[in-house]
Amino acid sequence: MIEVYSWATPNGHKVHIMLEECALPYRVIPVDIGTGAQFDTKFLTISPNNKIPAIIDPQGPDAAPISLFESGAILLYLAGKTGKLLPADTRGKYEVLQWLMFQMGSVGPMLGQAHHFRIYAPEKIAYAIERYTNEAKRLYGVINKRLASSRYIGGKDYSIADIAVFPWLRSWKNQGVELKDYPHLKGWFDEIASRPAVQRGVEVLAQQRKPLMDDKAREMLFGATQYKRH
Structure with a gap:
C-alpha cells in the first residue's frame, strides 16, 4: 500500500486524484503545513524541500x-507504475509532458503567488496583486485557447496533464478570475469536476484543513522557519 504524506492543497490533490483514478490502494499520512509538520525530521528524509506531497511505495x-517528492514526479511515477493516464506513443507522451511542465513551471508558481499576495500577505501590495492577478488571467487564457482545439489539456485523452492543472483552478475566485470569461476552460473544468475519482480525491483531508490566517500558520508557511537549515 502506498503511503501518501499530504495535505488538502492543490499539489496534494493532484496525487490524491491520480491514486483514485488508478484505483491504487493508499494510506494518507496528514502533514499539517499550518502547524509546521512539514519540518518533522522523518518527513524531511523523504521530502528534503519540506513540501507536500511525498510518497513511499513499498x-x-x-x-x-x-x-x-514533487507532485509532477509522483504523477509520472504512478503513470509508469500503472500504465495509465500517459500515452504510450512517443508523440502523445511528449504532448502531455509539455503541459505537465507548463503546470509545474507556470500555473502552480504563478497562481500560488496570486494566492499569497491577494489573500495571505500581511501587507497588501498593489503592484504585486496586479501583477499576479494579471498573470493568472493570462494563464487561464493560454489554457482556454488550448481547450478550444483539444478536448483535454494534453491531447485527445484525459491524462496527468489534466490532473495536474485542475486542482489549481478550483480557487479561481481567490485568483481574481471569472470562469465565465473562459468558456472552453469552463466546459473542461465542469467535466473534470464531475469525475467520481476527482470528487473523491479533492475530499481527501479536506475536513482537516483550516484557514491559514493565524500568526503561527503564517510563520510556518512564510516566516523565518522556512529559511533555517534542517
Missing part, C-alpha cells in the same frame, strides 16, 4: 521500496 521498481 513495492517500487524491482520490488524495492521507493520514496518520491
Whole structure:
C-alpha cells in the first residue's frame, strides 16, 4: 500500500486524484503545513524541500521500496507504475509532458503567488496583486485557447496533464478570475469536476484543513522557519 504524506492543497490533490483514478490502494499520512509538520525530521528524509506531497511505495521498481517528492514526479511515477493516464506513443507522451511542465513551471508558481499576495500577505501590495492577478488571467487564457482545439489539456485523452492543472483552478475566485470569461476552460473544468475519482480525491483531508490566517500558520508557511537549515 502506498503511503501518501499530504495535505488538502492543490499539489496534494493532484496525487490524491491520480491514486483514485488508478484505483491504487493508499494510506494518507496528514502533514499539517499550518502547524509546521512539514519540518518533522522523518518527513524531511523523504521530502528534503519540506513540501507536500511525498510518497513511499513499498513495492517500487524491482520490488524495492521507493520514496518520491514533487507532485509532477509522483504523477509520472504512478503513470509508469500503472500504465495509465500517459500515452504510450512517443508523440502523445511528449504532448502531455509539455503541459505537465507548463503546470509545474507556470500555473502552480504563478497562481500560488496570486494566492499569497491577494489573500495571505500581511501587507497588501498593489503592484504585486496586479501583477499576479494579471498573470493568472493570462494563464487561464493560454489554457482556454488550448481547450478550444483539444478536448483535454494534453491531447485527445484525459491524462496527468489534466490532473495536474485542475486542482489549481478550483480557487479561481481567490485568483481574481471569472470562469465565465473562459468558456472552453469552463466546459473542461465542469467535466473534470464531475469525475467520481476527482470528487473523491479533492475530499481527501479536506475536513482537516483550516484557514491559514493565524500568526503561527503564517510563520510556518512564510516566516523565518522556512529559511533555517534542517
